[in-house]
Amino acid sequence: MWGMVNDIMLCEECDARIQRDLIRARDWDYVAAAFGLNEEGREQLRAEVIGLYGAENEMIMD
Numbered sequence: 001m002w003g004m005v006n007d008i009m010l011c012e013e014c015d016a017r018i019q020r021d022l023i024r025a026r027d028w029d030y031v032a033a034a035f036g037l038n039e040e041g042r043e044q045l046r047a048e049v050i051g052l053y054g055a056e057n058e059m060i061m062d
Contacts (some may be wrong), residue, residue, distance in 0.1 A: 014059065016039050017058040018059050018060070019031055019032065019059055020031065020032045020058060021057045021059050021060040022051050022060075023045060024046065024049060024050065024055065024057060025057075025060070026042070026046065028042055033045060042051045042062055
């Protein structure tokens with residue numbers, strides 16, 4: 001199956017999953033959604049991701 005990919009060769013769905021995993025891990029340097037947020041905002045974002053998608057990683061293995 002062919003489809004659009006981003007600059008790091010991920011489809012839209014996989015990129016979203018990686019971003020959520022990075023948010024769960026508090027790896028803020030690589031999270032586009034955390035750009036410009038203070039520490040409180042980042043923790044709120046993390047809580048929202050965990051609330052919506054759970055605490056388990058989707059793409060990144062431990």
